[in-house]
Amino acid sequence: MNKAFIPSEWEEKLYSFWEQKGYFKAQINKDKQPFSIILPPPNANAPLHLGHAMYVYEDIMIRYNKLLGKEVLWLPGADHAGFETQFVFEKNLQKQGKSRFDYDRETLFTMIWDFVMENRPIMESQLKRLGFALDWEKKKFTMDDDIVKIVYETFKKLHDEGLVYRDTKLVNFCTHDGTSFSDLEIIYREETAPLYYMKYGPFELATVRPETKFGDTAVAVHPDDRRYKKWIGKEIEVTGLIETFKIRVIADEAVDPKFGTGVVKVTPAHDFNDYEMAKRHNIPLKQVIGFDGRLNELTGPYKGLKVLAAREKVVEDLKQKGLITKIDESYTHSVPTCYKCGRVIEPLPKEQWFVKVRPLADQAIKLVEKGEINIYPRRFKRGLIDWLKKFHDWNISRQIVWGIRIPAWRCSKCNEWTVTSGEKPTNCLKCQSKELVQDEDTFDTWFSSSQWSYATLLTQDHHSQLSNLNSQFYTYFYPTAVMETGYEILPWWVARMIMMGYFATNKVPFKNVFLHGMVRDKQGRKMSKSKGNVVNPMEVLDKYGADALRAALIFQTTEGGDITxxxxxxxxxxxxxxxxxNVGRFLYLNRNGKMKEENGKSKKKLSDLHKEFFQLKKKSIKNMDSYNFSLAFDTLFEFLWHRFADFYIEELKEEVRSGNIKVLEGLEEVYLQVLLMLHPFMPFVTEAVWKEFHGEEKSILDMRIEF
Ligand SMILES: [Zn+2]
Ligand SMILES: [Zn+2]
Known part of the structure; x- marks a missing residue:
């Protein structure tokens, strides 16, 4: 045994050994209990960050369950990360003085595909360096043909059952990125903005968005507001900037009599509250801002101006006409912004595909409440249910190229949509016309990734389909044992996986959910490029080894809490x-000692040691089984260092040195068992020592934890 453990001399060698000997390879084995985890697929296009190293929890569970004798599967994958990736790609284009508008759809798609495929191996090799016991033969990409096929089948099934529909609704639209988003992708920001009071026919009203006045289709007051009661239901005449127009006064509970003057303009095409109000009163939409973020032809001289420029000019012109009565400069309100580029989101009416969420979410709530899916740490259960309760219909259309194109064709004759599970329909389902045009849009990435648990398993057998759930591999490993991921994507991913998984397979996609926290810097701050406090996991790994990095993320952390x-x-x-x-080396070097009788003192010490270890092992197993991994690790750490090494070896080292085989064997037995318990946390050093003790071809992964 060498003097020191040098990670770089072992890690690659050991990982190849495990892979070549098939230790990570899962098979159907009816004699064994299956235990499966699907790795949350990292973005194929980006190197791993420290947060990904938190998947070490999954490796711990996989290795631990293997040592318990189960048939384990840890299935790796890579995510095409739709908008995220296209955003990065477009930034690169920008550096070359180009933009997405310079290419046709196919060219752009191929360019991004190549870009992603070039980068994908980086992320994969990094997962290996972390020591993750992934079954690489089964790896999947979210845009593999067979995965896409399953996504199409799920979409069609949803559509057939009336859970997907096409509708024009107000959507969150980023005019810079040129795509709509779901509610979850919007970040609300507090902002101070001028509140303009303007004359509006017989009224005075307040608004932060005077430039949308061309899209007003009503004026609203609260039904109990005495000041305006006589106007309700009447039409008023308003002097506008382009012309004088007539508009109806409606009464709606949603109007806050305390806001401004108690009168509000209703602009349903550009405001979510107004949109809802308009639906209640059957008021038409009038869109005056385009998807390019500019005012359109309905705004006369303002046409072509961007929103902010238009606002300035409109205010200027209103002032000229004496229509502005007051400006409150200290008004604060919350503004929806794009989570990616930070620009203000423009609510715009758009025809999109929506998932009818309530039936799916209600079912998911039942499953969680009934305990068919257990959530660890338990405190997240409430949060998950709260999210599920809040969900409403989910816009799954995205106006980006980098994604799975929606398998829906619109008939040019009758305008009806025909949805298939991927193949181009020969004719319109309604009027039989052959003039069909495919939807330009792609799916929200979360729509396809919500199907990841079953899609990855179903596609392991060739020709598997959603309509035929009998494939052997899927049947053996599904539902998966655990879904492990960061708590921050609970609503985006976990909640939706439960909804879609149960819908598609009639089974829960996983029996347990385990959530880990976010990695923060020493001062507890979020890691970000702008703060300059990002830690590259590969640098830590180069310096201290994979075991050290892994253990540093587990040691003394509270499960589910953030990690500093x-x-x-x-x-x-x-x-x-x-x-x-070093403990191993001490024992190793003293092997082959001469036979010598035990004495009373050492006998007593050894029996104490065995008793203490037995208790420790019981406690560790209990902690492992109840998802308290850090606690299990902390106790093992404490025991090996401060009890085994500092106390027992100190007490017995003379006996060992003088060749007392009984003592040596007693110590060795406990030591090797501690190694076994430590292996899931620190696989490299434990396997390295194991090989030193038992030979090059042996593996600790052949051992079993018995109790
Ligand atoms: Zn944006
Ligand atoms: Zn038709």
């Missing part, structure tokens, strides 16, 4: 890896 990461922690865990090695 510092280099000191990695140093501490590197030292622990060395401790494991």
């Amino acid at each position: 990461f510092s280099e000191d922690k990695a140093v501490g865990m590197r030292n622990f890896a060395n401790k494991i090695w």
